[in-house]
Amino acid sequence: MRWMWIDTIVAYEPDRRLVAIKNVSLAEEHLHEHFAAEGDLPAQPVMPASLMIEGMAQTAGILAGSVRRFREKVVLAKIQKAEITADVVPGQCIRYDARIERVDPMGAGTSGTIERLDHRTGAWERIGETEIMFSHVDQNMSGLAFPEHNFVFSDSFRNVLRASGLGHLMD
Amino acid sequence: MVIARSEIESKVTEVLESALGADAEDITPTAILTEDLGAESIDFLDIQFQLEKKFSTPEKPFKIEQGELFPENMMSNPDFVKEGKFTDAGMAVLHERMPHVDLSGFDADRNVKGIAKLFTVKSLCDFIEIKLKK
Numbered sequence: 001m002r003w004m005w006i007d008t009i010v011a012y013e014p015d016r017r018l019v020a021i022k023n024v025s026l027a028e029e030h031l032h033e034h035f036a037a038e039g040d041l042p043a044q045p046v047m048p049a050s051l052m053i054e055g056m057a058q059t060a061g062i063l064a065g066s067v068r069r070f071r072e073k074v075v076l077a078k079i080q081k082a083e084i085t086a087d088v089v090p091g092q093c094i095r096y097d098a099r100i101e102r103v104d105p106m107g108a109g110t111s112g113t114i115e116r117l118d119h120r121t122g123a124w125e126r127i128g129e130t131e132i133m134f135s136h137v138d139q140n141m142s143g144l145a146f147p148e149h150n151f152v153f154s155d156s157f158r159n160v161l162r163a164s165g166l167g168h169l170m171d
Numbered sequence: 172m173v174i175a176r177s178e179i180e181s182k183v184t185e186v187l188e189s190a191l192g193a194d195a196e197d198i199t200p201t202a203i204l205t206e207d208l209g210a211e212s213i214d215f216l217d218i219q220f221q222l223e224k225k226f227s228t229p230e231k232p233f234k235i236e237q238g239e240l241f242p243e244n245m246m247s248n249p250d251f252v253k254e255g256k257f258t259d260a261g262m263a264v265l266h267e268r269m270p271h272v273d274l275s276g277f278d279a280d281r282n283v284k285g286i287a288k289l290f291t292v293k294s295l296c297d298f299i300e301i302k303l304k305k
Contacts, residue, residue, distance in 0.1 A: 077213040080189075102220045105237045105244065107213070109220045133220075135213055 004156050005055035006096065009062070009164035018063035019097045022055050026090035038087075047088040053079065056112045056130050060098035062161070064108040064134045065153055066169050067100065073152045077107060077135035084114065084128035093117040095124060107135040174226075179299045183292060186221040190214055200293040210287075215241050218295070226299060233302075238268065240298055241290065246283060256281040271298035 011019035024031070024047050031045035057076050065074040088094055094116055101109040114128030153170075161167055184198045193208045204210040210218070219235050226233035238244040242265060245251040251261030262281065265274060271294045277285065 078217060080217065102223065104216065104219070106216050109217070133213060133217055135216070 004058065004160060005051055006058050006160060009059075009160065009166060010095075012063075012066075012164075012166055015067050015100060015103075017097070017099050018059055018066070019095060020055070020059040020062075022094040022096070024088055024090055024092050024094060028090075031090060044089055047094065049084045052084055052088070052094060052114055052128065053082050053130065055094065056096045056098065056114060056128075057132055058157075059096040060110040060112055060130075060132050061134060061152075062157060063098050063100060064103070064110060066166075067103050067108065068136075070153045070170055072136040074108070074134045075137050075152060076132065078133040079130070080133060081129065081131040083130075086116065086125070086127040088116045088127070091119060093119070101131075105136065107133060109133050174299075174303055176296070176300065179296050179303075180292075182225045183222070183295050183299065186218060186225055187292065187295075190217045190221055198292055200291065200296070202292045203288055204290045204292070204295075205287045208292075212287075215243070215287075215290075222295070222299065226303070235302075239302075240271075240295075242269065242286060252283055255283055257283065257286075271295075271301055 006020035006022050009018060009020050011017065026045065030051070031047060034046050034048045035043040057079075061074050061076065065072065094114060096112060096114060098110050098112040101111050103109075110130075110132050112130040112132065113126055114130070115124045115126050117124050158167075158170055161169060180200075184195055187193050187198050187204075187208060188195060191204075191208050191210055191214055197208060202208055204214075204218075219240055222240075223233050223235055245257075245261060245264065248261075251258055251264060257265065262274075262278065265272070265277075272289045273294070274289065277289060
């Protein structure tokens with residue numbers, strides 16, 4: 001079982017773009033270990049920035065994997081840039097918008113924007129940007145061998161794809 | 172398209188600063204990407220992608236094919252690499268595909284683990300210069 005940091009996929013443009021949503025809930029225990037206080041406001045649980053980067057990595061990783069129909073084992077190889085400028089609190093929603101910059105037999109380069117939705121205003125606000133690279137591990141330069149089955153795109157990923165109406169990508 | 176060598180060197184330096192977090196003063200022509208500038212295997216792909224962006228123009232995209240700059244696609248081919256060493260056929264392909272790399276001292280060793288050490292800042296600049304002239 002893999003810990004998924006996206007809830008559903010809401011947009012998919014083949015070989016170009018994939019958008020995923022994460023709803024942040026007060027019931028999530030990990031939020032309570034990450035408090036932030038701004039000015040005179042009381043501290044409140046926030047979504048850890050590191051987990052937002054993981055959410056974007058999962059979004060961009062699915063996009064990178066979809067380019068070759070999940071035949072490659074796509075692993076996070078390098079975070080070139082990750083800027084998150086605001087907190088996300090329970091009741092808000094995170095949108096990960098990932099784009100392919102370049103795909104090569106060795107791997108893929110992606111860019112992404114992170115936005116938050118405050119349900120009271122109904123407005124999306126950009127709060128972060130990422131540049132993440134993925135490696136196709138079977139094509140590694142050192143010639144290392146990995147297990148034949150695709151351990152990256154496990155059932156957790158497949159369930160999200162199926163629930164989002166994208167199960168056909170894995171056929 | 173002709174670009175002055177100094178401009179090529181300047182752009183390659185920018186790419187290496189970005190991809191490797193290297194200091195400009197350490198990016199000398201003889202600096203080895205791995206040993207001197209700290210490049211790891213994924214950094215080679217990052218460098219390749221960033222060079223493509225840096226030298227592309229709206230009129231002419233600058234695309235580096237797999238195996239053109241670095242010999243990554245040869246490692247798992249038993250015709251080219253046997254028991255961790257480049258075969259005669261592998262060495263012939265290296266000489267043909269990689270005029271930007273100084274292979275003179277590599278013929279005796281041929282160990283795949285040593286190939287990354289052949290890539291210097293100068294070899295990247297030579298690669299760009301040769302490719303832009305094509």
